Amino acid sequence: MNCLGIETTAHTFGVAIVTDKGEVRANMKDAVQIEEGGMIPAAVADHHVEVCGTVVKKALEKAQCSMKDIDLIAFSQGPGIGNCLTVGTFVARVLASLHKKPLIGVNHCIAHLEIGRLKTEAKDPVLLYASGANTQVIALEGGRYRIFGETLDIGVGNFLDQFARYMGLGFPGGPKIYELACKGKNFIELPYVVKGMDLSFGGILTNLKQKYDSHQYSKEDLAYSAQETVFAMLLEVSERAMAHTGKNELLLGGGVACNVRLQDMAKQMCRERNAQCFVPANEFLVDNAAMIAWLGTLEHKAGITTPVEQSKVLPYWRTDEVEVIWS
Numbered sequence: 001m002n003c004l005g006i007e008t009t010a011h012t013f014g015v016a017i018v019t020d021k022g023e024v025r026a027n028m029k030d031a032v033q034i035e036e037g038g039m040i041p042a043a044v045a046d047h048h049v050e051v052c053g054t055v056v057k058k059a060l061e062k063a064q065c066s067m068k069d070i071d072l073i074a075f076s077q078g079p080g081i082g083n084c085l086t087v088g089t090f091v092a093r094v095l096a097s098l099h100k101k102p103l104i105g106v107n108h109c110i111a112h113l114e115i116g117r118l119k120t121e122a123k124d125p126v127l128l129y130a131s132g133a134n135t136q137v138i139a140l141e142g143g144r145y146r147i148f149g150e151t152l153d154i155g156v157g158n159f160l161d162q163f164a165r166y167m168g169l170g171f172p173g174g175p176k177i178y179e180l181a182c183k184g185k186n187f188i189e190l191p192y193v194v195k196g197m198d199l200s201f202g203g204i205l206t207n208l209k210q211k212y213d214s215h216q217y218s219k220e221d222l223a224y225s226a227q228e229t230v231f232a233m234l235l236e237v238s239e240r241a242m243a244h245t246g247k248n249e250l251l252l253g254g255g256v257a258c259n260v261r262l263q264d265m266a267k268q269m270c271r272e273r274n275a276q277c278f279v280p281a282n283e284f285l286v287d288n289a290a291m292i293a294w295l296g297t298l299e300h301k302a303g304i305t306t307p308v309e310q311s312k313v314l315p316y317w318r319t320d321e322v323e324v325i326w327s
């Protein structure tokens, strides 16, 4: 069985074809590049409209198949930017009704977790999901992916991107902050904001901007200290979720998890508590359509489909609203 998955929650328009054995036959994407300023939802949606046909075609070509070989259409129904989600949903509906294929709308955050379970040996992990818009520590308990801790304001990726933009480094800022941080030597004390199991990055961002404007610190030291501080916060909450649930696996997900320093810190924390740390390849950490196709496949095998009249976008869809009947 082949599932065609479509990802459009934010900057990336992705199309993938994945088999029910978990073989990724194609995983194509076209992501918006932004040099200055933030993402403008309508402009990103325009980009997706422009590239959607080409990306679908490229995915079919890569997988060496045609629409008649596709058995299921999966799309990210939420959470995400409404304008962007609408384009993906529209393409999915058109393909499903034109080619008479079943349709399935999946939760983007859960997809980040399930692709990690497919691509690594992780079985029942705590997931540290660190992306641009989202920062959540998630684990399966009582038939749902529960959020044990999350950001109270911006995602850790947005935090890094905004700080990078403030220093004139462009978007995405995560990799640029990482490069600078590798050259940093002096740790500068910053606010450390963990409230119960939740996290907050807004105050740290303001503090960093003030320090940058004061010209007393180098960019390298600020980037280094920003990373050390916020990654320690992420791992403190992850470690407590592991202790609370008794799980001894940590799985990383989301674009920020491409950061090698975060990976090293996560591995060290796991070593110290005799746990295992799993990190999928970068291609499956950042937004990608393979994860949408794979979660669609899992849910479909468990008997779920999304009737067209229930396929409208869900920009605020929460991870813990989904009943996990496929695991």
Ligand code: ATP
Residues within 6 Å of the ligand: 009, 010, 011, 080, 108, 130, 131, 132, 133, 134, 155, 156, 157, 158, 160, 161, 172, 173, 174, 175, 178, 254, 255, 256, 257, 258, 259, 260, 285, 286, 287
């Ligand atoms: P979501 O919709 O799940 O919140 P997203 O739209 O923010 O996801 P992702 O691709 O999961 O997209 O994550 C983007 C974030 O990852 C950005 O903040 C970016 O700076 C960061 N990032 C991407 N690649 C790297 C890298 N190689 N090193 C460090 N950070 C990275």
Ligand code: FE2
Residues within 6 Å of the ligand: 108, 112, 131, 254, 286, 287
């Ligand atoms: Fe994502």
